[in-house]
Amino acid sequence: MKFATYKVNDKITYGSVVETGEGIGFTDIGAVHGNNLRKWIELDAMDRLKEIATALPVVYSEADIEYLPPIITGQKIVCIGVNYAKRNAEYKDNSALPKYPSVFLRYLDSFSGHQQNMVRPPESDKLDYEGEIVIIIGKGGRRIPKANALNHIAGLTLMNEGTLRDWVRHAKFNVTQGKNFDNSGIIGPWMMTADEVSDYTNLPIQTRVNGEIRQNDNTSNLMFPFDYIISYLSSFMTLKPGDMISTGTPNGAGARFDPPIYLKPGDVVEVEAAGIGVLRNGVVDEVIG
Numbered sequence: 001m002k003f004a005t006y007k008v009n010d011k012i013t014y015g016s017v018v019e020t021g022e023g024i025g026f027t028d029i030g031a032v033h034g035n036n037l038r039k040w041i042e043l044d045a046m047d048r049l050k051e052i053a054t055a056l057p058v059v060y061s062e063a064d065i066e067y068l069p070p071i072i073t074g075q076k077i078v079c080i081g082v083n084y085a086k087r088n089a090e091y092k093d094n095s096a097l098p099k100y101p102s103v104f105l106r107y108l109d110s111f112s113g114h115q116q117n118m119v120r121p122p123e124s125d126k127l128d129y130e131g132e133i134v135i136i137i138g139k140g141g142r143r144i145p146k147a148n149a150l151n152h153i154a155g156l157t158l159m160n161e162g163t164l165r166d167w168v169r170h171a172k173f174n175v176t177q178g179k180n181f182d183n184s185g186i187i188g189p190w191m192m193t194a195d196e197v198s199d200y201t202n203l204p205i206q207t208r209v210n211g212e213i214r215q216n217d218n219t220s221n222l223m224f225p226f227d228y229i230i231s232y233l234s235s236f237m238t239l240k241p242g243d244m245i246s247t248g249t250p251n252g253a254g255a256r257f258d259p260p261i262y263l264k265p266g267d268v269v270e271v272e273a274a275g276i277g278v279l280r281n282g283v284v285d286e287v288i289g
Helices: 029-033 037-042 046-055 086-092 145-150 228-232
Strands: 001-006 009-020 023-026 067-069 077-081 104-105 111-113 119-120 131-137 152-159 186-195 204-208 212-218 242-248 267-274 277-285
Touching: 009 029, 009 046, 029 046, 037 046, 067 111, 067 186, 111 119, 111 228, 131 204, 131 228, 145 152, 145 228, 152 267, 152 277, 186 277, 228 242
Parallel strands: 077 242, 111 186, 119 277
Antiparallel strands: 001 009, 001 067, 001 186, 009 023, 077 104, 131 152, 131 242, 152 186, 204 212, 204 267, 267 277
């Protein structure tokens, strides 16, 4: 089942995503039961949530709502860099495959929801796209064994991990600045629950810009698969329900073209993966003042 967090009539709520004869519709679980999507994950009550959703009517269409990232009360957004084997080769530095994942953090303020716009700030014209599959943690834990790690996944969502390429090089050892401009990335459109995934090691992912395929790969080519990522991260941090982990982007980001092809206002980016759906966003310049 799929669950979305959204705003309607200036109120934030959440509900299940339902295919209707007229398109996509939404139930409103929040109006009846309160809480938020992360709370059900924390309570380990996703089966109960599905029962509730099945019994509720569709009350909104896409035209009625504004998408938000599916988890808006989680503690952490952890990102894995350079995780697809072809992506490592794309750097053309003859480096050996890494022994451990590259890790950095992002903040929720740096993301908008599905069908919203990535915002290009005046500080840089080098806004780039990165399509990624995102793990949403269900059962939390510390030092989670790899053999049990997949049982800690509540579901999956998608990310366009927008990056200001020149700002990731402002300092010698970190990329935080270029990864955290307000509203520079997109998460969504919703969470697909883990029971809909049969094989985490064989999930296709594709990114399109204005309809042109730029990234096209499969999680079978990850250097660090999902179970390893969860186990590795939990070796030094406590993963908590609702934490989101982006698992890396394939080769084909705009910075790797010669010359680079960065995003500009009016562009439309689509990330499609894993049977989750299509995450879509536009691009606009930030309005100052």
